[in-house]
Amino acid sequence: MTDNTDSPTTSEFDRRSFILMAGAAGTAMVPLTARAAGTPAEAAAAPDASAPVNVTLRVNGASQSISIDPRTTLLDALREHIGLTGSKKGCDHGQCGACTVLIDGRRVVSCLTLALAAEGQQILTIEGLAKNGKLHPMQQAFIDQDAFQCGYCTPGQIVSAVACVTEGHANSDDNIREYMSGNICRCAAYPNIVAAVKQAAPAILSDQQKG
Amino acid sequence: MRPFAYQRATDPSSAVQALAAAAPANDPLTVAAIQPLAGGTTLVDLMKLDVMRPSTLVDINPLAGMWSAIDAGGGNLRLGALARMSDVAANPDVQRNYPVVADSLKLAASPQLRNMATLGGNVLQRTRCTYFRDVSFSNCNKRIPGSGCAALDGANRSHAVLGTSEQCIATYPGDFAQALIALDAAVEITGKSGVRSLPFDQLHKQPGNSPQIETILAPGELISAFRIPGQWPRSVYLKARDRQSYEFALASAAVALDVQDGIVRDARVALGGVATVPWRAREAEALLKGRKFDENLASRAAEAAFAGGKPRRHNAFKIALGQRVVARALHQAAAMEV
Numbered sequence: 001m002t003d004n005t006d007s008p009t010t011s012e013f014d015r016r017s018f019i020l021m022a023g024a025a026g027t028a029m030v031p032l033t034a035r036a037a038g039t040p041a042e043a044a045a046a047p048d049a050s051a052p053v054n055v056t057l058r059v060n061g062a063s064q065s066i067s068i069d070p071r072t073t074l075l076d077a078l079r080e081h082i083g084l085t086g087s088k089k090g091c092d093h094g095q096c097g098a099c100t101v102l103i104d105g106r107r108v109v110s111c112l113t114l115a116l117a118a119e120g121q122q123i124l125t126i127e128g129l130a131k132n133g134k135l136h137p138m139q140q141a142f143i144d145q146d147a148f149q150c151g152y153c154t155p156g157q158i159v160s161a162v163a164c165v166t167e168g169h170a171n172s173d174d175n176i177r178e179y180m181s182g183n184i185c186r187c188a189a190y191p192n193i194v195a196a197v198k199q200a201a202p203a204i205l206s207d208q209q210k211g
Numbered sequence: 212m213r214p215f216a217y218q219r220a221t222d223p224s225s226a227v228q229a230l231a232a233a234a235p236a237n238d239p240l241t242v243a244a245i246q247p248l249a250g251g252t253t254l255v256d257l258m259k260l261d262v263m264r265p266s267t268l269v270d271i272n273p274l275a276g277m278w279s280a281i282d283a284g285g286g287n288l289r290l291g292a293l294a295r296m297s298d299v300a301a302n303p304d305v306q307r308n309y310p311v312v313a314d315s316l317k318l319a320a321s322p323q324l325r326n327m328a329t330l331g332g333n334v335l336q337r338t339r340c341t342y343f344r345d346v347s348f349s350n351c352n353k354r355i356p357g358s359g360c361a362a363l364d365g366a367n368r369s370h371a372v373l374g375t376s377e378q379c380i381a382t383y384p385g386d387f388a389q390a391l392i393a394l395d396a397a398v399e400i401t402g403k404s405g406v407r408s409l410p411f412d413q414l415h416k417q418p419g420n421s422p423q424i425e426t427i428l429a430p431g432e433l434i435s436a437f438r439i440p441g442q443w444p445r446s447v448y449l450k451a452r453d454r455q456s457y458e459f460a461l462a463s464a465a466v467a468l469d470v471q472d473g474i475v476r477d478a479r480v481a482l483g484g485v486a487t488v489p490w491r492a493r494e495a496e497a498l499l500k501g502r503k504f505d506e507n508l509a510s511r512a513a514e515a516a517f518a519g520g521k522p523r524r525h526n527a528f529k530i531a532l533g534q535r536v537v538a539r540a541l542h543q544a545a546a547m548e549v
Binding site for chain 2: 048049050053069070071073092093094097100106107108109112113114116117160163164167169177178179180181182183
């Protein structure tokens with residue numbers, strides 16, 4: 001159902017991908033309606049609005065073609081259809097930041113982003129940060145600074161922190177706190193998160209300058 | 212979430228055609244079956260809560276190429292309605308000549324939400340009233356006209372003290388609209404018959420007997436831009452809230468001053484977090500104009516701003532807090548080096 005053959009996360013046959021495949025087989029007989037995305041806006045509302053539509057998302061550099069209910073958020077598309085469960089569902093209402101991903105380099109909450117509306121854009125999730133088996137400097141900094149306890153908010157914190165640095169907002173402790181305020185940590189690892197952002201910032205900015 | 216059909220607008224004309232389709236003219240826009248989708252930070256949230264129940268979404272993000280420009284040329288400011296909050300807040304011209312605009316955007320929501328939310332959607336943001344957002348409460352005139360208002364005798368600490376009615380005391384939650392209303396902005400509205408422009412202070416409607424009607428927008432109309440005449444380098448947005456960041460205002464003030472030789476030539480004061488709509492405090496402005504600015508004048512203006520305030524059981528503190536916010540914002544604006 002997806003062509004993410006270069007992604008080790010979903011090519012492994014684990015419990016999650018088994019459930020995903022079983023679910024897909026169970027719905028394979030549902031006829032797809034005409035694809036809503038891209039049709040002219042004056043088209044009348046489809047009689048069966050919840051019929052699955054095909055969408056191709058560009059996630060961590062790979063194209064993912066999935067068939068989804070139009071109501072599916074980007075977060076649910078990533079977690080339930082593409083098998084990338086790093087982005088977390090906390091509040092599911094844009095209040096906690098656990099689902100933060102980058103779209104075209106900008107951090108957004110994927111729980112309030114409709115997957116259909118993200119078509120054609122570059123989506124980067126926590127799974128896309130490490131390169132060649134080496135952790136991203138922000139991931140390493142979170143480990144070095146012990147910037148989490150339970151870890152549930154951590155993927156969102158790390159993705160958000162990367163953007164905080166590239167936006168140029170990691171230039172003081174106060175600014176880091178202000179520009180990381182969209183990511184709630186109920187374990188209150190905040191001082192360590194600030195330390196991690198400060199640790200990783202020079203390496204990220206230097207990479208950014210090299211392009 | 213209820214099922215909906217998703218359509219993608221390709222240009223403004225197809226967008227307004229799609230939005231106007233099958234919409235009775237007397238239907239409040241807030242319950243229209245066809246809703247525009249921009250940043251989605253209010254709409255998708257309220258659809259998940261079953262507060263908004265559109266059957267069709269028209270994604271207007273493809274219009275961003277035409278409707279998101281920030282133009283600060285010629286001594287005025289024009290902001291496309293699909294500009295994202297974060298981009299406008301970070302714009303050097305806006306920061307320099309309209310700090311009240313930049314700060315109202317910067318102090319709102321979170322970095323993620325500001326990257327998503329558009330200016331047009333932001334001014335149409337729905338209230339955070341718990342009785343509105345939680346459909347398990349059966350009394351909400353905004354959601355179910357005629358059902359009553361649970362907030363009148365409920366937990367109303369966050370509710371409005373200005374512009375209220377016996378039908379609704381829900382607070383207008385935004386920040387940016389206060390900057391717009393203070394600076395005499397105009398709102399540009401695109402509909403089937405073309406573009407019309409009107410003063411921003413006519414966009415929102417006080418609840419009165421019809422809290423479900425929040426703006427003068429008709430079905431099929433979209434906000435396409437905002438225009439601010441002149442420049443206001445001596446301007447401030449001050450926001451008091453329960454936590455330092457990522458929280459709605461308990462009381463806020465958008466203030467702009469033109470001071471020459473210590474005398475206030477022009478003054479603009481708008482209030483947030485305390486009123487049912489973006490609120491212009493013209494009584495305060497009248498008091499300030501033509502007078503020498505000092506501490507006493509700022510206090511009197513702040514008192515005047517809340518002269519008509521009607522507190523409820525839990526929100527009386529907002530009057531004292533709001534007055535202090537206005538006075539402090541005036542001081543900060545007067546002290547700015549411009």
